[in-house]
Amino acid sequence: MSNKKLCLSGKGVTKVFGLGDKKTVAVDHIDFDFYEGDLISIVGESGSGKTTLAKMLLGLINVTEGDIYFQGKKRDISTHKKKKEYWKNIQAIFQDPFSSFNVFNKIDTVLLDCINMRGGRHLPMKKKIEMMTEACSFVNLKFAELTNKYPFELSGGQMQRLMIARIFLLKPKILLADEPTSMIDACSRATILDMLLNLRDEIGMTIIFITHDIGLAYYISDSVYIMEHGKIVESGTADDVIINAKAPYTKRLISDVPKIYEEWDLTTV
Numbered sequence: 134m135s136n137k138k139l140c141l142s143g144k145g146v147t148k149v150f151g152l153g154d155k156k157t158v159a160v161d162h163i164d165f166d167f168y169e170g171d172l173i174s175i176v177g178e179s180g181s182g183k184t185t186l187a188k189m190l191l192g193l194i195n196v197t198e199g200d201i202y203f204q205g206k207k208r209d210i211s212t213h214k215k216k217k218e219y220w221k222n223i224q225a226i227f228q229d230p231f232s233s234f235n236v237f238n239k240i241d242t243v244l245l246d247c248i249n250m251r252g253g254r255h256l257p258m259k260k261k262i263e264m265m266t267e268a269c270s271f272v273n274l275k276f277a278e279l280t281n282k283y284p285f286e287l288s289g290g291q292m293q294r295l296m297i298a299r300i301f302l303l304k305p306k307i308l309l310a311d312e313p314t315s316m317i318d319a320c321s322r323a324t325i326l327d328m329l330l331n332l333r334d335e336i337g338m339t340i341i342f343i344t345h346d347i348g349l350a351y352y353i354s355d356s357v358y359i360m361e362h363g364k365i366v367e368s369g370t371a372d373d374v375i376i377n378a379k380a381p382y383t384k385r386l387i388s389d390v391p392k393i394y395e396e397w398d399l400t401t402v
């Protein structure tokens with residue numbers, strides 16, 4: 134039996150937007166158990182409820198029904214203070230790095246905020262610069278070249294790496310990554326994923342990876358949850374879910390993955 138500890142779990146978690154005829158059940162009575170140090174992928178097509186689930190896990194929107202448990206205890210984020218405490222444990226990186234930064238804050242401020250959040254407010258500036266330099270070099274950025282710049286002066290790829298440098302400083306227990314590699318080329322994508330996996334190994338972080346790419350999920354995940362119309366239709370280890378897929382929806386997602394080695398049949402075009 135596995136001796137992994139439960140990190141985040143959910144029982145009957147549901148989110149309903151709107152009322153009456155305009156009602157949308159975005160997440161529909163789902164159960165999940167995410168274990169410490171695992172990489173968990175949540176896979177589904179557009180509109181399946183992945184981002185809504187992510188927002189509930191982060192505590193950005195309320196759960197309509199059901200409960201979320203953090204480290205085995207019912208999560209309590211009923212006050213601003215409790216929410217701030219919870220956010221020390223869970224952080225996110227999103228699809229669009231441009232939307233993740235305050236355009237009026239210089240890179241130095243972005244990184245210093247992370248150090249302050251981890252209780253480093255009173256450290257000497259020399260130490261803070263050392264920490265920022267280390268975080269930047271972890272993601273192959275040079276702090277000396279970024280200091281005094283604004284986020285919009287960086288390329289998309291550099292911003293994505295800066296988001297990971299923030300996580301390096303924040304060292305959360307859980308990282309929620311919502312399609313973090315969707316806006317970059319395949320080569321940078323592999324680098325970013327490698328950085329996330331190294332960070333997971335370095336600080337023992339749990340990663341919840343939200344994606345529509347079932348092929349990618351297979352390669353990187355310890356466990357996979359497949360979402361269709363707000364429901365979890367299949368879950369388990371990457372092998373269980375993808376190699377031995379049972380749900381018709383999972384089988385369809387797998388059959389949609391382009392196979393590079395197959396010859397194109399132009400007769401049907």
Ligand SMILES: Nc1ncnc2c1ncn2[C@@H]1O[C@H](COP(=O)(O)OP(=O)(O)OP(=O)(O)O)[C@@H](O)[C@H]1O
Pocket residue numbers: 150151157158159177178179180181182183184185186345
């Ligand atoms: N604030 C909202 N108000 C009303 N409906 C919403 C809201 N947010 C999401 N929805 C609806 O909930 C459903 C799930 O949306 P969600 O964004 O969670 O899907 P998704 O799987 O993340 O999609 P994508 O991959 O395109 O980001 C959709 O039908 C969407 O229209």
